[in-house]
Amino acid sequence: MGIDHSKLELPRGPGVYLFKRSDDRVLYVGKATDLRSRVRSYFTNSPDREMVPRLVSESDKVDFIVTQSPSEALVLERELIRSNQPRYNSMLKDGKSFPFIAMTSHEKPRIMYTRHPPKDAKIWGPFPDAGAAKLVVKLLRRHFGIRDKTDKAPFGFVETGGDEGYAERVKAAQSVLDGHAGILIERLQTEMDEASRGLEYERAARIRDMIGSVQGAKSENVVSSRFYQDCDAVGFSSSGDGGCLVILHAKDGIIRGQVEYQLIHRGDVSDSVSLVLSEHYANRRPPSSLLVPSPLGDSMAEWLSQRRGSSVEVRVPMRGELSKLRSMADRNAEIHLVRSSRAGNLEKAAADEGADLLGLETLDHVVCFDMSQTLGKERVGASVVLRKGRPSKEEYRTYAVKSDAPDDLRMMSEVVSRWAKRQDEWPDLLLLDGGETHLSAIEGTLDGMGLLGKFPIAALAKREESLHMRG
Structure with missing residues (x-):
């Protein structure tokens, strides 16, 4: 370790x-x-x-x-x-949380700064800067006349418009908390200008600081937002034929973690994303909302809904909080792609992983054999070669079967023996298209040539999706 x-x-x-x-x-x-x-x-x-x-x-x-x-x-x-609850994090295991700003569900909603928001309340946060959160609550109460947790209106605020007017002010305050703070900042800017014209420079400086607090509190909602109830944000980045996809998972208003996938990208973002998502959600329940970089089509949305057991909304957000979350996923995908490219290409990494799974030192050189015949005629064998996970097309070969061998086993034995006689280096693995019988037949052929044990041999039975290999 x-x-x-x-x-x-x-x-x-x-x-x-x-x-x-x-x-x-x-x-x-x-x-x-x-x-x-x-x-x-x-x-x-x-x-x-x-x-x-x-x-x-x-x-x-x-x-x-x-x-x-x-x-x-x-x-x-x-x-x-x-x-x-990591073992080595001793300081923050107490389960305490950062404060939230909450708007209650009362007939006349009340605004509060709290670490324990009441049920059914609309919440914003958490806010790492508690002082800024408190100041925002104070400003919203002062400018919009929002009642506090004891149902008291702010001192000196003259309420107008009755219940309808109050509802409009609550809506404006919620808009500020949703990130649209222009209306409040504009009012503060007017106050600051008036203070400056009146030579009240200390008051103008305090209002300037208030503007900064509102802007700061407003910007702290990218990793936490009441919009992130159960959604995954998909980020994607590519360079050449390499790609990286990152999935940020958000639950109950907070980003909970991320998963990354390296992949071979063939140019179509939707295809690459769909391929990874079909693997990712094959053994886990999709969220109710999926934020993606490009449209995936109805069939993918239907499959996700079937996997979830209820409707999954697949969307490409263009603005607002959800767009910020998806952009954050893009940024992480871009950085992970650069990181992986420095560590080596994806194909080589896949070859190394395959070697580990098979217990081999390396799979930098793989030769694969397959046979084909049409109605007993046009009997042909073919070999393809992989070098460090990538196709080495200049080493591809086809072999016309010269004998009267009637079946795949003897045709493959003929072709492999002809191949073996011309080699000046042995592969890290000889892979056959077939099952246990193909493996035994080729082992017998190579044994007769004195070559058995020179290199590993395996047979891949595609229909059963099983690999046969000695040891």
């Missing part, structure tokens, strides 16, 4: 990082203004905490999620700690 820090590829910029075991169990979650520098600090000769050497030795990998700001990383860190 342990991590080779020289192979870590992390971006510069804010986000959270997760130390994990090989089974994906999270051991530690941290936040950083600069992910690359922060994670590298864990591998110095003088770590800043006693637990660091144990954490590093027990971890097998480091994952990350990029955020748009350090404050978003703070919120996401807290939520990931609460949901994963």
